[in-house]
Amino acid sequence: MEEKTEEKTEEKKEEQKSKPGRFGPFGGQYIPETLMSALHALEEAYTHYKNDPEFQAELEELLTHYANRPSLLSYAGNLTREIGGAKIYLKREDLNHTGSHKINNVLGQTLLAKRMGKTRIIAETGAGQHGVAAATAAALLGMACEVFMGKEDTERQALNVYRMHLLGATVHTVTSGTMTLKDAVNETMREWSRQVSDTHYVLGSVMGPHPFPTMVRDFQSVISREIKTQMYKAEGGLPDAVVACVGGGSNAIGAFYEFIGDPSVRLIGCEAAGQGINTPRHAATIARGAAGVFHGMKSLFCQDEFGQIAPVYSISAGLDYPGIGPEHAFLHQSGRAQYVPITDQEAVGAFERLARTEGIIPAIESAHALAHAVTVAEELGPGKCLVVCLSGRGDKDVAAIARYKGENIYEGGGKHS
Ligand SMILES: *Cc1c(COP(=O)(O)O)cnc(C)c1O
Numbered sequence: 001m002e003e004k005t006e007e008k009t010e011e012k013k014e015e016q017k018s019k020p021g022r023f024g025p026f027g028g029q030y031i032p033e034t035l036m037s038a039l040h041a042l043e044e045a046y047t048h049y050k051n052d053p054e055f056q057a058e059l060e061e062l063l064t065h066y067a068n069r070p071s072l073l074s075y076a077g078n079l080t081r082e083i084g085g086a087k088i089y090l091k092r093e094d095l096n097h098t099g100s101h102k103i104n105n106v107l108g109q110t111l112l113a114k115r116m117g118k119t120r121i122i123a124e125t126g127a128g129q130h131g132v133a134a135a136t137a138a139a140l141l142g143m144a145c146e147v148f149m150g151k152e153d154t155e156r157q158a159l160n161v162y163r164m165h166l167l168g169a170t171v172h173t174v175t176s177g178t179m180t181l182k183d184a185v186n187e188t189m190r191e192w193s194r195q196v197s198d199t200h201y202v203l204g205s206v207m208g209p210h211p212f213p214t215m216v217r218d219f220q221s222v223i224s225r226e227i228k229t230q231m232y233k234a235e236g237g238l239p240d241a242v243v244a245c246v247g248g249g250s251n252a253i254g255a256f257y258e259f260i261g262d263p264s265v266r267l268i269g270c271e272a273a274g275q276g277i278n279t280p281r282h283a284a285t286i287a288r289g290a291a292g293v294f295h296g297m298k299s300l301f302c303q304d305e306f307g308q309i310a311p312v313y314s315i316s317a318g319l320d321y322p323g324i325g326p327e328h329a330f331l332h333q334s335g336r337a338q339y340v341p342i343t344d345q346e347a348v349g350a351f352e353r354l355a356r357t358e359g360i361i362p363a364i365e366s367a368h369a370l371a372h373a374v375t376v377a378e379e380l381g382p383g384k385c386l387v388v389c390l391s392g393r394g395d396k397d398v399a400a401i402a403r404y405k406g407e408n409i410y411e412g413g414g415k416h417s
Pocket of ligand 1: 318391392
């Protein structure tokens with residue numbers, strides 16, 4: 001009996017490996033019937049244009065002359081000297097147009113939607129970074145754009161709502177559930193199934209049903225292709241580690257992808273531990289989550305004792321998601337990548353440290369990666385080098401950091417002497 005079960009599991013494993021959109025046991029396409037044909041059409045179009053030199057050339061042109069790629073790889077000399085360990089390099093996705101890595105994926109998907117004959121894109125957004133990027137690409141490429149955003153987030157990120165309006169997008173306030181990112185994803189899925197004929201859903205991370213996790217990863221993998229070239233130029237070889245923050249996981253997989261086959265490169269993802277993984281106030285999917293199915297994919301999710309998706313928390317709206325992309329769940333399971341939880345307090349410390357030492361204000365999301373990079377630099381020691389993916393710039397977070405510290409930016413700039 002037992003042998004038979006084992007055999008079956010092995011068979012199953014083999015089958016899963018060869019299935020498109022599967023990462024070990026994770027991934028897949030768990031969706032309502034109404035979206036089946038839309039996802040098939042998307043997969044077909046993506047498979048075609050992925051290998052179409054004309055499409056690739058047009059995307060390359062947009063990335064270069066609009067988004068400002070390749071992004072710099074900056075040596076953080078002051079921070080490195082302060083720590084006294086491995087050399088720390090920063091991959092500067094904060095210097096991209098619209099201020100984060102989100103634009104890489106959005107330009108790819110919007111261009112694809114246009115080739116598919118769509119005239120409208122819709123998107124979910126949490127902090128508003130993905131919504132702003134989508135509205136930007138829609139303005140540039142002449143598409144209509146509607147963004148779904150939880151009511152909580154429209155209030156916390158009012159500036160980004162106004163930016164989206166300026167860019168010509170319509171913003172829908174989502175009032176279901178906890179009125180945050182996960183509810184915005186639900187609402188955007190629902191809207192897509194209502195009107196697939198002229199509409200493409202630009203999903204913002206390496207999550208959701210196949211082909212999104214693969215497609216978004218491919219569009220973001222430009223980050224690691226550039227890092228590889230830039231590190232060879234700067235150090236004559238591979239980095240010893242690559243560190244990135246993980247919400248859904250798109251900047252991290254983008255920074256990891258080219259190095260997955262290089263076993264000497266440690267890949268480290270940093271998830272949001274909020275007020276601590278021993279409190280209920282965190283978003284640490286790998287440390288505290290369990291396998292489940294949600295938002296069209298099988299992956300790891302923060303759940304309550306009944307298997308319902310648990311409310312999550314992080315100071316960083318971009319990491320405040322109860323799940324993780326299926327490829328990360330697999331990289332964790334296989335041991336190829338490591339994932340560590342980083343608290344609000346550690347992230348705020350790293351945020352302030354980078355501003356003071358290097359003159360760069362990072363996104364609070366990216367500060368989670370920076371916080372751990374310092375530990376890794378100490379572990380690796382002198383003579384080694386690591387790359388931190390600086391996924392975005394921190395202007396959007398300044399008010400929240402001031403609030404966290406009990407200061408007020410509108411009363412004479414907070415602390416001064
Ligand atoms: C959205 C966002 C993230 C989190 O998303 P991933 O898909 O995990 O990359 C991280 N950093 C910044 C700056 C973001 O805007």
